[in-house]
Amino acid sequence: MGEFWEVFQRHLPEFRSGFYITCRLVAMSFVIAMGVGTIIAAFRVAPARALQRIGTVYVEFFRNIPLLVLIFIFFFGFPEVFNIGPWVAGTLALGLYTSAYIAETLRSGVFAVGKGQIDASLSLGFTYRQTLQKVVLPQSFRTVIPPLGNLIIAMIKNSAILGASALAIPDLLKTGRITAALTANAHASFFWAALGYLILTVTATFIVRHLEKRLAIRR
Amino acid sequence: MVFKYTPAPMGGSSSNGNLVEFDHVKKAFGANVVLDDINLDIRNGEAIVIAGPSGSGKSTMLRCINGLETIDSGDLRFDGRSVAKAGKGIYQLRANMGMVFQSFNLFPHKTVLDNITLGPTEVKGLSEQEAKERATSLLERVGIPEKADSYPADLSGGQQQRVAIARALAMEPKLMLFDEPTSALDPEMIREVLDVMRDLAKSGMTMVVVTHEMGFAREVCDRIVFIDEGKIVEEGPPDEFFTNAQSQRAKDFVDKILHH
Numbered sequence: 001m002g003e004f005w006e007v008f009q010r011h012l013p014e015f016r017s018g019f020y021i022t023c024r025l026v027a028m029s030f031v032i033a034m035g036v037g038t039i040i041a042a043f044r045v046a047p048a049r050a051l052q053r054i055g056t057v058y059v060e061f062f063r064n065i066p067l068l069v070l071i072f073i074f075f076f077g078f079p080e081v082f083n084i085g086p087w088v089a090g091t092l093a094l095g096l097y098t099s100a101y102i103a104e105t106l107r108s109g110v111f112a113v114g115k116g117q118i119d120a121s122l123s124l125g126f127t128y129r130q131t132l133q134k135v136v137l138p139q140s141f142r143t144v145i146p147p148l149g150n151l152i153i154a155m156i157k158n159s160a161i162l163g164a165s166a167l168a169i170p171d172l173l174k175t176g177r178i179t180a181a182l183t184a185n186a187h188a189s190f191f192w193a194a195l196g197y198l199i200l201t202v203t204a205t206f207i208v209r210h211l212e213k214r215l216a217i218r219r
Numbered sequence: 220m221v222f223k224y225t226p227a228p229m230g231g232s233s234s235n236g237n238l239v240e241f242d243h244v245k246k247a248f249g250a251n252v253v254l255d256d257i258n259l260d261i262r263n264g265e266a267i268v269i270a271g272p273s274g275s276g277k278s279t280m281l282r283c284i285n286g287l288e289t290i291d292s293g294d295l296r297f298d299g300r301s302v303a304k305a306g307k308g309i310y311q312l313r314a315n316m317g318m319v320f321q322s323f324n325l326f327p328h329k330t331v332l333d334n335i336t337l338g339p340t341e342v343k344g345l346s347e348q349e350a351k352e353r354a355t356s357l358l359e360r361v362g363i364p365e366k367a368d369s370y371p372a373d374l375s376g377g378q379q380q381r382v383a384i385a386r387a388l389a390m391e392p393k394l395m396l397f398d399e400p401t402s403a404l405d406p407e408m409i410r411e412v413l414d415v416m417r418d419l420a421k422s423g424m425t426m427v428v429v430t431h432e433m434g435f436a437r438e439v440c441d442r443i444v445f446i447d448e449g450k451i452v453e454e455g456p457p458d459e460f461f462t463n464a465q466s467q468r469a470k471d472f473v474d475k476i477l478h479h
Binding site: 114117119121122123124126127130134135138142215217218 | 390
């Protein structure tokens, strides 16, 4: 046990910074994933066929390419064309990848909202957009909070792929690797890295559970 | 297909006192003809009950009036303006007619008060404060002011339907459409909803009601329209309809309803 503690104490600043960087990666990817996911879900259920198709192509593209390949495309491919750094490339890859799953989950939530809700909303003079914004999506969100929670947790764990690939982002996993090399103590180094991820995922689980209770639609 | 279109006089209201005009309206779902050449004028201030066997097209008639269903041919005018050809103007037309559904369709994620204020603030541009005042007085009117902060799931069916009526009235509609408003209610709750509707009719609201409540029809409405297989078979004042129906189909219907 002593050596575990020693590694932790000696490399606390690095672990703290790695934890912080993983938090930032996750937060930025989360914003991208939710924002883009919601828009794509709206496309997928829009009355206009063209929008539906755009949504479908988007989802199939990002869902059917391995995350690591996406990361390489964004990290090595895009900078040749656009001027983006590792942070933008990394969070875009993770965020857009996750957004495809979020869009699909939200879409299933939209279909769980009864047709009567749409009738009632339209009968008040709402446009389709207002109906979606004020009546359908808020209810869909609430129904799909548990599966959304799963996706967020998967995203937190997937963020480690950013640290494992060649990106110059010293996140929690990368910190573990560096520490392992420096101390020649892999099990302690990765133990502390794993604990950092566990703290994040367990916190996320609690937040999701709290939201689920607070926002539950009583029927 | 014959389209007769009379442009609306400026300022909306049609000059002949009709609020709704069905003009040779036809509607089919696939091969199933649900409305077959319907002609009907509904005057301002009139309360009409649409009666008929299930599947006869009653609900479809209502849903065509506010454009939730489109018509195949003919024309349908509300307040002098064609619903069928309204295009994007349909939203404005709908904002001027309220609709109450069999299954209430309240928004379950919003409180009773927010259910009622949502339309006026989003569509009519009322301030939160104005909308809230209006909602509060409407809740008084339907007899449940104490439920303002409850969620729909905490209300009985009768209370939910009264909130749904208040929600529709908050838009200050010219016309109220009721689609079997009491069919999903326990018997003891039917009365509280019918009472609200009766008061509304007395206040001069133009109403089109699809219902099986023949007591209500007899007492409250000005005219019964009896439809079967998508056609208007008979129409007239309720007393005449119940005691002296002309067609055999209407007679059979009255017989079944009054002696079941």
